[in-house]
Amino acid sequence: MSVVLPPNVSEKDFQKALAAFAGVVGRQWVLATDEDRDSYMDIYAPGDADQHIPSAAVGPSSAEEIQAIVRIANEYKVPLWPISRGKNLGYGAAAPRMTGTVVLDLGRMKRIIDVNERFGYCLIEPGVGFFDLFDYLQQNKIRLWMSIPANAWGSVVGNALERGYGYTPYGDNTSHICGMEVVLANGEMVRTGTGAMSNSPCWQLFKYGYGPSWDQLFCQSNFGVVTKMGLWLMPEPEATLGLDMQLPNPDDVGWAIDALQPLRLNGVLLQNPSIGNSLRFVASATQRSQWYQGEGALPDDVLAEILKKSGFGWWNISLRLYGYDEVNQVHARIVKDAFAPHTKQEFKVSEWHRGDSIENSGAGVPSVNPLQIINWRGGRGGHIGFSPTLPAKGDLVLKQFHSTKKRYEEIGVDYYGSFTLFDRYTTNVNMMIYDRDDAALTRKVRDLFKVLVADAAKEGYSEYRTHISYMDDVARTFDFNDHALLRLNERLKDALDPNGILAPGKQGIWPKAYRASQA
């Protein structure tokens, strides 16, 4: 059995730390064999998994155990990488940013502490998965809907902390966080918002409490370990109305964004519709070799053939209206009117009414089906997502789309992109699917990612989240006043975590101990 150590920690001290961890959680929850470590590595890593090897993992069952672990970690200067369920697929999964970091696996903390139907919220621990919460709501006939990302293996808390998205009117999950319990790097426990008042009945009702509000400081950061989170859930509406359309041309995404953005801003569209190219759907149902055996990215004529046979459009729009049935009908007409000047196509309309099956309702219903895409190229599939945000404006969307597609074609990867429309901005998630057994392709994907970061930065765009391998690259593009915001984050990091225990390097924030050597 090999040993992986954190930087600047002796094997003797490391073993002492593991023994002390075992004293807290029990020996069976300290995992440090080769197999254990493998299970926490990023199986989709773009050829650089050796940069992100955990030294061990420890699995607490409570916030109190986390407090004890953090205190031990400080004593031995052992860094910890908190994960909720480790399913941050495409962004590093369970693997730590820095080799040698101990994974702090919160997967055992699966309590659904409170669900309140009247006020539309839950209070949950980080190990609660989307399936867990969904089952709980269904079994208890609670008429609250979740907002769920395409792949639902992950943690509800982890997704909101990483600013992941679902597709209902509550799709911007992080904005629906209301109140947290957090263990700080010194082992202290805080509760945010009105939770800072020990008897408050408003912890999950009112975000801000009194004074500065910390919830968003614990998102995409390494300032604390979130042990409980309040999250708002949406009341089941009377009805939903789906409007689907396939757009035949690559440039149709431009006018579609321009037609939809005003309706997103004025509240006709309450959810964030995703406009995805066909590969998104084709790759989850078929393999590339069924369509094409040649070199390079899929040629246009092959793609045309795929569209013809599959029935998908170049872009595929799926809108959903939520509310009272009569209101949805009015809003549907307004959406149709906005599209009429641009296309002779009609939307495919689908309706759901309270009492119908929740499948196809437009509620968040968990699924792992979209993950099938990784088999597109054959071999051991991998995927990584490049996810910039840009203004929700057609000409800018088209420019970004063409620029990215060209980059894909340069290295022979099939373009797989989607634009998800919010009120004022759009996210542009671009998947790169590769065969991890193809070393040359994997290296090309790895290099392409840096090119895409640089291309976007020239336009002033940044990713809203990124893979652990590129956290520093993206952080460096935030250059205002000589990276003033990063330096502010570092000052807070040093004040809260002088030993650099929590998640070194997350989002480019390095504690003092590693700043010179790693960043």
Added chain:
Amino acid sequence: MSVVLPPNVSEKDFQKALAAFAGVVGRQWVLATDEDRDSYMDIYAPGDADQHIPSAAVGPSSAEEIQAIVRIANEYKVPLWPISRGKNLGYGAAAPRMTGTVVLDLGRMKRIIDVNERFGYCLIEPGVGFFDLFDYLQQNKIRLWMSIPANAWGSVVGNALERGYGYTPYGDNTSHICGMEVVLANGEMVRTGTGAMSNSPCWQLFKYGYGPSWDQLFCQSNFGVVTKMGLWLMPEPEATLGLDMQLPNPDDVGWAIDALQPLRLNGVLLQNPSIGNSLRFVASATQRSQWYQGEGALPDDVLAEILKKSGFGWWNISLRLYGYDEVNQVHARIVKDAFAPHTKQEFKVSEWHRGDSIENSGAGVPSVNPLQIINWRGGRGGHIGFSPTLPAKGDLVLKQFHSTKKRYEEIGVDYYGSFTLFDRYTTNVNMMIYDRDDAALTRKVRDLFKVLVADAAKEGYSEYRTHISYMDDVARTFDFNDHALLRLNERLKDALDPNGILAPGKQGIWPKAYRASQA
């Protein structure tokens, strides 16, 4: 001319600091005479204005001047109290928490830097008042609506930073902040969100940027001086529909909250309706002596007479629907159906359509009329607001209302309260109107405030904002884990502001230099 000094600063050093400030802003913008100081005191202070005497004021015209002032303040250990326009009436106005603090008056920074109609936002400086921005939008025929508090003398930026409220669907102003420019206590400038990327076009479009998000850390805090703020504005709707009703009985507020909360949560009601008792309206149009000459709080029979003659109800509900006309009609029916089981009264309906005058549209239209209430008792009027938040639940609302009203009656102040309904919570703003020339009454009001803070804390309720005189009292009620959140705030304060320059004592956060002596 008397001299007021900051704690632990010699008169010589203080004069040097003022001279250095003058070197930055010009002599005419350093104000240190008795008259100058008077103009920055809280004219509504509940008899303790001597606790909050500024030593001077300095008025920069730019963020760069603020950077220079902050650096000088560090050199001489002179504390600064940033104000936007100093109209935080009822909460301390322009006066600093700690006597001797220099007011940093940002009222000269009045630039409207950007207004974007398509994306619904503005980027403004702290000196921009509600009237200024309103006039700009009207004059430029920009179809964006503001969210404005009852008294509109203040700063748009200041109101959002202090978590003030307006009454449109964007009424929760602080939640509509998107991107800030901030001068830190060391004179460094940061931009938050995507503004941390120097060429980002998304600064006012996407809140979170990359990594931890700081906007809410600069609200109700003393961690930086906000020099620019992005704020979302609402697109003008096609129509609005007003529904007004007077409720005759004190306990009607309970069922009204229970009837309206589900409609607030499910999006029928997009704005936060205010349910206010009659004194709110009566006191802005008449004086108490017209109705009653006796001792103590207004007797019930006098109040009944007032209601009869004035036409107001015990409680007065004013709802407003915003959207497409057809949709508003559907939603109005749903609201009426929700009230039907509780009352035989009909709502008074009013409609506004695009093109009609903006007055009575339900848009934010600035006014200072509500401030007339301070003349209610005669003499030099004063008012102070006690503003807890509680769950939006009828039984809890009734309990809180009766408990507060009883306290008012005990000291002979007329009950003046309102409940403003949000999706999950309600704020309960209770005004105490007094005659500052009546020393005994003023003292009673001052003491009552502490009793109300303690009463609320027993229920787990806290104010969402408070007067400078009670910032420590309210902070102390946040007791989870021995005030862990306050201690976290103090750690950040010490890391960012080791000399304790910025707003000592704001929201109970004291820098190290004053923690022992002041808190």
